[in-house]
Amino acid sequence: MRMGFWVPQRGMEPETNISQAMPRPNMEPTATPMEAMSCWGMEPMTNTLHPGLVCDAPLGHELIVELTMPQSLSNILIHLIWSTRDRRPCLDPSTREKTHAFLAGVVRQCDCEAYRVGGPTDHVHLAIRLSRTVSVADLVKDAKAASSKWLKTQGPEFADFSWQLGYGAFSVGMSQKEALLLYIDNQEEHHRTRSFQDEYRDFLSKYGIAFDERYVWD
Helix, strand or coil, X not given: CEEEEEEECCCCCCCCCHHHHCCCCCCCCCCCHHHHHHHCCCCCEECCCCCCCEECCCCCEEEEXXXXXXXXXXXXXXXXXXXXXXXXXXXXXXXXXXXHHHHHHHHHHCCCEEEEEECCCCEEEEEEEECCCCCHHHHHXXXXXXXXXXXXXXXXXXXXXXXXCCCEEEEECHHHHHHHHHHHHCHHHHCCCCCHHHHHHHHHHHCCCCCCCCCCCC
């Protein structure tokens, strides 16, 4: 909403004292400008030069304008993938479930939505709605750092745990959301006959992303 109110410009004050000519109505201290205008019998009018601006300034008076921020909206579905360091198969069923829940919590703390987190023993898949105020790189950095630190507290076997340095991020149409969630839910079955590397290569090829085998697994 946009609105404005007026004050007399210096040297153009009306001769009549308004407070004497018109008794001040009984107004709450928290009354909004529009409520105050109504109490004083003022009717807002539309500014012809700026139709979105509501004001009540008579000619010859200065207009003080108060503008709110415009609304910005987005709905971006991202499929994130990354593996454990050297694709180490260390995420057993119990640890895996807690790790997926922890990652979902980190994603939500970054003002994004985690629709699904899943994966087998050596990598994770995340289906997330990306906040318009967070970059993919920052989200992944925070998720990896927090979860890696937490995993190190889950037992001596995780003392040197880390994720791979890289990651994959793939945009998905909202019409394909349910298919993506089903794909993540079926990861364990999917990888009975297929490695993470084969799967990842397929995604890179599908999205037309050039890569170098010497570095893509770091």
